[in-house]
Amino acid sequence: MVILLLGGSASGKSQWAEGLAVALRRRSGGPLLYLATMAAEDGESRRRVTRHRKLRAGKGFLTVERPVGLMELSLPPGAIILVEDLGNLVANEVFSPEGGGERAVRLGLEHLRRQAKHLILVGNEIFSDGEAWQGEMAAYLRLLAQAQAACAAWSGAAGAVICGIPLWQKRPKESWFEELIKEAEPL
Amino acid sequence: MILVTGGLAQGKLDWTLRHSGYTAADCSDRLEAAAPILTGLERLVQETLERGEDPGPLLPALLEKEYVLCREVGCGVVPLAPQERRWREETGRLCCRLAKEAEGVVRLWCGLPTWLKGGGS
Numbered sequence: 001m002v003i004l005l006l007g008g009s010a011s012g013k014s015q016w017a018e019g020l021a022v023a024l025r026r027r028s029g030g031p032l033l034y035l036a037t038m039a040a041e042d043g044e045s046r047r048r049v050t051r052h053r054k055l056r057a058g059k060g061f062l063t064v065e066r067p068v069g070l071m072e073l074s075l076p077p078g079a080i081i082l083v084e085d086l087g088n089l090v091a092n093e094v095f096s097p098e099g100g101g102e103r104a105v106r107l108g109l110e111h112l113r114r115q116a117k118h119l120i121l122v123g124n125e126i127f128s129d130g131e132a133w134q135g136e137m138a139a140y141l142r143l144l145a146q147a148q149a150a151c152a153a154w155s156g157a158a159g160a161v162i163c164g165i166p167l168w169q170k171r172p173k174e175s176w177f178e179e180l181i182k183e184a185e186p187l
Numbered sequence: 188m189i190l191v192t193g194g195l196a197q198g199k200l201d202w203t204l205r206h207s208g209y210t211a212a213d214c215s216d217r218l219e220a221a222a223p224i225l226t227g228l229e230r231l232v233q234e235t236l237e238r239g240e241d242p243g244p245l246l247p248a249l250l251e252k253e254y255v256l257c258r259e260v261g262c263g264v265v266p267l268a269p270q271e272r273r274w275r276e277e278t279g280r281l282c283c284r285l286a287k288e289a290e291g292v293v294r295l296w297c298g299l300p301t302w303l304k305g306g307g308s
Binding site: 004006125127128129130131133141142145146148149151152153158160169170 | 193194195196197198229258259260261262263264266271274275278296297298299301
């Protein structure tokens with residue numbers, strides 16, 4: 001199953017994504033992979049990384065840092081993969097010298113989708129600010145929107161996390177999903 | 188009239204074409220065009236304001252359309268430039284008035300539609 005979670009900065013989307021990954025693993029087993037796409041080059045980025053590592057500690061995640069080139073990543077079979085986040089992935093593929101552009105974003109996500117037993121994607125809500133973005137920034141926003149819409153189309157569940165509460169736009173109607181989100185809810 | 192809203196590149200036009208069966212030839216960003224789909228209401232509001240006119244009187248002609256597409260523009264930091272504040276304000280208020288009169292209001296998010304009013308079909 002693919003689950004897409006968007007949200008603003010500090011909305012609680014990561015904790016939900018982690019909770020869902022752990023709850024899914026309890027049901028289906030398999031390795032639990034955290035795929036970090038942020039290129040942590042400055043002090044602020046490293047502090048974010050440290051905070052996220054602390055949050056994940058003890059939950060059984062194997063962390064893989066991969067800012068670009070997800071399509072070449074060899075993955076264990078039957079894994080539950082959490083990708084955080086799509087905004088960084090698209091920025092790295094499009095703007096960094098190592099990046100492979102739009103094609104690399106698409107192929108990378110398709111590769112993960114094929115390989116993973118469950119794929120949880122964390123993305124960003126940055127499309128309603130009314131700014132007249134031009135050039136590279138406008139292109140970036142369109143690419144991210146397209147990538148996230150493609151993930152939403154594949155997904156079995158997709159929603160935005162607001163103040164730590166998920167607002168589902170798409171979700172299975174069955175009771176197992178209700179039980180899954182109850183179990184996944186951050187403490 | 189169905190008002191179709193959502194952020195930048197969230198799939199408003201794709202959804203409208205799928206829902207209506209119309210094609211790109213049935214869309215126009217000019218209010219005076221005979222096309223049943225008006226795209227980019229936020230830009231129309233901007234142009235109207237730039238001409239020094241009030242966008243309010245656009246309402247009756249907008250209600251004659253089958254679909255009106257407008258980007259959500261009000262969720263960022265309040266702009267420093269007064270003309271940009273006015274533009275966000277007028278776009279938002281006009282959408283509220285349109286939504287009140289519309290038979291349906293749909294919001295696109297990540298390509299997924301949510302009916303805020305009416306519809307479902």
